[in-house]
Amino acid sequence: MSTLLDEDERALRDSVRSFLDKKIAPLVADHERAKTFPWDLLPELYEFGYVRGGVPESAGGDQMSMMMQAILMEEAGRCWGSLRTTVNVQGMVARVLAATADEGQRERFLAPLLAGKRFGWFGLTEPGAGSDAGSLRTTARRRGDGYVVNGSKLYITNALGCDFGILFVRVLGDDGEDLGVTGLLVDSAESTFGVHDIPHMPLRSTTSCELTFDDTFVPAANVLGEVGGGLRLGMSAINSGRLNMAMGAVGLSQACLEASITFCQQRQQFDRPIAAFQLVQQMVVEIATLTETSRLLGYQAARALDAGEPGRYECSMAKYYCGESVQKAATLALQLHGGAGLMEESPVERYFRDAREATIPEGTSQIQILHMGKHLLGHSAMR
Ligand SMILES: Cc1cc2nc3c(=O)[nH]c(=O)nc-3n(C[C@H](O)[C@H](O)[C@H](O)COP(=O)(O)OP(=O)(O)OC[C@H]3O[C@@H](n4cnc5c(N)ncnc54)[C@H](O)[C@@H]3O)c2cc1C
Missing domain, CATH: 1.20.140.10 (Butyryl-CoA Dehydrogenase, subunit A, domain 3)
Structure with a gap:
């Protein structure tokens, strides 16, 4: 329904559709069969505004209207569900980082994410906390210059395949008091945790992972925003x-x-x-x-x-x-x-x-x- 879009919006829809039809669509069947994903092609897609569109220019993004972003998602969905899911999660991670990351975190995590050099997961759901996400039980206790994390996450898109993630935990004080749900940046290069893909029906070119944290150490510099402000x-x-x-x-x-x-x-x-x-x-x-x-x-x-x-x-x-x-x-x-x-x-x-x-x-x-x-x-x- 072209009458619903202005000239710029139609131009974006037409150009991204043409790119997806020519460059991505011919690859889909083979990737779905092999359960693989062409991560190397994402930077080219980001040029249209995927992932970067939801981030303000002041944080290095393209700051697009929601309408433009909606058009991008519609076209991704028309081409390939696994692609739509992947760019959606990268976009969520980017928006959270842009809203809360300090200078150092922006440099380490947001800038490479927007450049398509590093990829992130979004870890909220747990075995016992799905629709009721606020009841999550993964804990983080202060130890030395960081936090020790224990618990597990479920159905985390592309955790196998990404470099880091935003992990939502319940921070406990010295006496075990609940200091609230908090976002932690967990970098696979510095923290050790278990990841395994759970075989699933849709979106075959994504992984849907269970993450396990058993005394996993996360540096205090990786706390996102305020302790207690995560939910x-x-x-x-x-x-x-x-x-x-x-x-x-x-x-x-x-x-x-x-x-x-x-x-x-x-x-x-x-x-x-x-x-x-x-x-x-x-x-x-x-x-x-x-x-x-x-x-x-x-x-x-x-x-x-x-x-x-x-x-x-x-x-x-x-x-x-x-x-x-x-x-x-x-x-x-x-x-x-x-x-x-x-x-x-x-x-x-x-x-x-x-x-x-x-x-x-x-x-x-x-x-x-x-x-x-x-x-x-x-x-x-x-x-
Ligand atoms: C493919 C896929 C990708 C995902 N990716 C991520 C991810 O990247 N990161 C992440 O954190 N999570 C992710 N999730 C998890 C997803 O957000 C949860 O599956 C979803 O929130 C539902 O939780 P649940 O599966 O535990 O279902 P439950 O909450 O156990 O719900 C089971 C059923 O009960 C119903 N129900 C629950 N509460 C109520 C209520 N109060 N009233 C009426 N009905 C109710 C539900 O609608 C549903 O029909 C993903 C899930 C899938 C399937």
């Missing part, structure tokens, strides 16, 4: 992360639509292209309608953030609606492809698997409903 930090990154996930789902719906149109025009049954059958047209139109309505909600959330509004309600609605819609879009696309849709050589087999992720990370659909319910009704249904 606010993590949650602020997640708000725009939600919009990014929503826009990734819009792009994936768009990919489902394009693949379905191509297939239905080519596939012949009963001596006609299946595109000529009314029930087939109904499914294609349903995907198109889901895609456009999702896009409208995503763009609305981006415009709200650009207008200086908190945008939490709009981002939750976009995450909820786009995440649920892409389930239907991918299911219909697979149905339209018949048996071919279940074969790995068909792109819709991957779309179907990747779509399934859209309702879970960065707040499940149910958690988005609870946020919106509180906004509308003034009562929290969470506790």
Whole structure:
């Protein structure tokens, strides 16, 4: 829907789409099969504003509007779910660093991240703390000139493959008192901890890791911002992360639509292209309608953030609606492809698997409903 975008926004969409179609799309099938990711190509993508777009110029970023960033995520989602997830997490790490890192931390972590020379993970979820992230139990106790960390994290995207991460821990005082959730920068080059990839269904070119910390030493110079200020930090990154996930789902719906149109025009049954059958047209139109309505909600959330509004309600609605819609879009696309849709050589087999992720990370659909319910009704249904 070009009428929703101004000239600069359309130009960005067209140029990034052309780059992704030519340079990245031909690599996807092989990487998915091998479960690898072309990290070396990311710096070229950052030139469009991926990762750097969410960072102020004063911190070395490109400081793009949320609308421009939404377009980038939509196009990444249209091309490859593993790419969208990877740049989304790098962007979250970059935004947290830009908001809190001191001079030394910016030099060590943010500058190389924005240059595409180092990569980071975002470690909030734990085996016992998922939707209720604030109940996390990984602890850090002061020892000498640093902290000793004990605990574990779960489903951490690309921890295997990244150089450092933002680890959210509960800092304990000398008498074991809770000093609050705090962000620590954990550099694989200086701290020892366990990392293993958990085999998973979607996003085959990412790792989804369990991290274990057993008396892991982290220097005090790696504390991000204030001790006790970590949860606010993590949650602020997640708000725009939600919009990014929503826009990734819009792009994936768009990919489902394009693949379905191509297939239905080519596939012949009963001596006609299946595109000529009314029930087939109904499914294609349903995907198109889901895609456009999702896009409208995503763009609305981006415009709200650009207008200086908190945008939490709009981002939750976009995450909820786009995440649920892409389930239907991918299911219909697979149905339209018949048996071919279940074969790995068909792109819709991957779309179907990747779509399934859209309702879970960065707040499940149910958690988005609870946020919106509180906004509308003034009562929290969470506790
Ligand atoms: C592919 C993938 C990548 C991820 N990447 C990262 C990452 O990089 N970093 C990170 O920190 N985390 C990451 N996560 C974790 C993700 O954020 C959590 O999976 C998510 O927050 C849900 O937590 P959970 O899986 O523990 O589910 P749970 O919280 O146990 O939820 C289970 C079910 O209960 C429902 N539920 C829970 N509470 C309520 C409630 N109050 N009311 C109604 N229903 C409720 C949920 O909606 C869900 O349906 C990732 C997850 C996945 C799947």
